[in-house]
Amino acid sequence: MTTKQEETVKxxxxxxxxxxxxxxxxxxxxxPACPTYGETDQNEAASPRGRIALMKAVVDGKKAPDEDFERQLNLCLGCRACEPACPSGVKYGHLLEEARDILNEHKKQSLPARMLRKTVFDGLFPHQSRMRSVxxxxxxxxxxxxQKVVRGTKLLNIMPGEMATMxxxxxxxxxxxELKNRxxxxKPAGTVKKKVAFFSGCLMDTMFxxxxxSTLYLLEKAGCEVVIPQSQNCCGALHAHSGEKETAKELAKKNIRAFEEEQVDYIISNAGGCGALLVEYDHLLGDDPEWKERAQHFAGKVKDISTVLLELxxxxMKLPEQVxxxxxxxxxxxxxxxxASPRTLLKQIEGVTFREMKEADRCCGSAGIYNIVQPEMSMQIIDHKMVHAKATEATTIVTANPGCLLQMKVGIEREGLSDSVKAVHIVDLLAAAVREAEKEAEPV
Structure with missing residues (x-):
């Protein structure tokens, strides 16, 4: 082993x-739950079991943390589908994040790579004003x-990977x-059922x-008084999954500080990726005596929008007939x-015929920035996903996370279905259904 590898092992x-x-x-x-295991023709090293064995081998000093080791960890989507399948309850996601963080700390990166990471992780996502500028x-x-000029000249075709499709x-x-007037x-017009705080996010409160x-509209219709803390920031999920754990912790502390000032029943998230980290702030800050209890209190209040809408x-709701x-x-x-909650809500919409997609629980290949850093595997996964999507004959594909939404749109584009199939976030579809039902109920 090299000296650098020995330091990494330690x-x-x-x-x-x-x-x-x-x-x-x-x-x-x-x-069977692991997408990369299946997509690599059942390569053991590309499975959760295989990656855990590799991590253990490094800890035991039996394997060097070399490029092959890092490649297998980076090939993982981090979808955590292995966790519900595991009879021992192994927290694979926590192991993966720690391993990636160690590798990032001890890896000698090129100057362009360091500059790119610093720009994205430190210079952009933690600063909402800069996100708004972008x-x-x-x-x-x-x-x-x-945009029309660029598309007309086909300049996008020379971009790497699937950037043109994206x-x-x-x-x-x-x-x-519009961004200035958030x-x-x-307050709802009628009785207040719950007082909630809304985690608006960074991408969600700009690009989406x-x-x-739509989320705020639905919460109001469900009888929620909603507060949106102004000092909140990025959840830190992208950082936690990409080996930038210390920055993720700092972002978590800022969010806890922003939300604990509000006396609310729930903290609402409308993005699955954000919500999953918010609900695990107690783990992220579990080794910090000053923040552990505060993180537990915060995480205990985090709820996904679909769960709260179903509860209240x-x-x-009504829409034109569609699958x-x-x-x-x-x-x-x-x-x-x-x-369960998203599916139950969709089935409540008059005019909607809901059809379950085969392997709907399997990752679409978005996984944060995975579709950018691992484009080949990402596109392989979405192409297989679209086979099952087409089999439902659905004209509307619904999901609950911005990355998944864009990835499903990429899949629709790759299949040439953009004229007949659309992908939407669940709250946009639900909001449209409520508005349509109210419109029809208005007296003529």
Whole structure:
């Protein structure tokens, strides 16, 4: 081993939870649940069991933390579908995040890679004002006519991976004026059933601002008084999953501080990826005596929007007749246990025929920035996903996470189905259904 590898091994020995590594019984129940295991023709190293064995081998000093080791950890989607399948309850996601964080700390990265990571993880996502500046540039790109020019010249075709397809599926970006006028406190017209705080997020309150508006509309209709703390920031999920754990902790502390000032029943998330980290702030800060209890209190209040809407109830919902299917957000399903609520809500919409998609619980290949850093595997996964989506004959594919939404749109584009099939966030569909039912109920 090189000196650098020996230092990395020492860090693995000091920081990895050896009891958790030993909890894996090598039974193989996780194998059918793992997308990369299936997509690599059942390569053992590309499975949760295999990756845990690799981590243990590094801790035991039997394997060097070399490029092959790092490649297998990076190939993992982090979808955590293995966790519900595991009879021993191994917290694979926690092991993966710690291992990636150690590798990132001890890896000698190139100057461009260091600059890119610093720009994205430190310079952009933690700062909502900068996220809004990027949003404003995208809005200008769409509204100025530049987008049409770029598409007409086919410049996007020279971009790497599926960037050209991703550009085509960008949502309609909110204007700078709309971003300035974000609400901070909403009260329902009738009785207040619950007082909640809304975690508006970074991407969700910029690129997907209209979905946040739909969320606030539904919470009001369900009888919620809603507060939106102004000092909240990025949840830190992207950082936690990408080896930037210390930054994730700092972001978590800022959010806890922002929300604990509000006396609320629930903290609402409308993005599965964000919600899954928010609900695990107690684990993220579990080794910090000053923040452990505060993190537990925060995490105990986090709820996904679909769970709360089902609990409180919505007014009548109606849409033009259509077939709808649902693609799970991995983290909503596997971490927050939120598989049933979205489906129940969709089945309550008059005019909707719900058809379950085969392997709807299998990752779509988005996984944060996975579709950018692992484009080949990501596209392989979404292509297989679309086989099952098409089999439902659904004209509407619903999901509950912004990354999943864009990935399903990419799948629709790749299949040439954009004229007949659409992908929508569940709260946008529910909000449209409530508005349609209210419209029909109005006296003529």
């Amino acid at each position: 860090a693995f020995q000091e920081r990895m939870d050896y009891d958790e590594l030993m909890n894996c019984m090598r039974c193989g129940f996780c194998l 949003n404003n540039m995208l809005w200008l790109y769409q509204k100025s006519g530049l 550009e085509r599926v960008l949502p309609e970006i909110a204007s700078p004026k 609400p901070r406190h909403i 601002m209209k979905t946040n508006d 109830g919505l007014p009548a 709808v299917t649902y693609q799970d957000s991995c983290h909503l399903r596997n971490v927050m246990g939120g598989a």
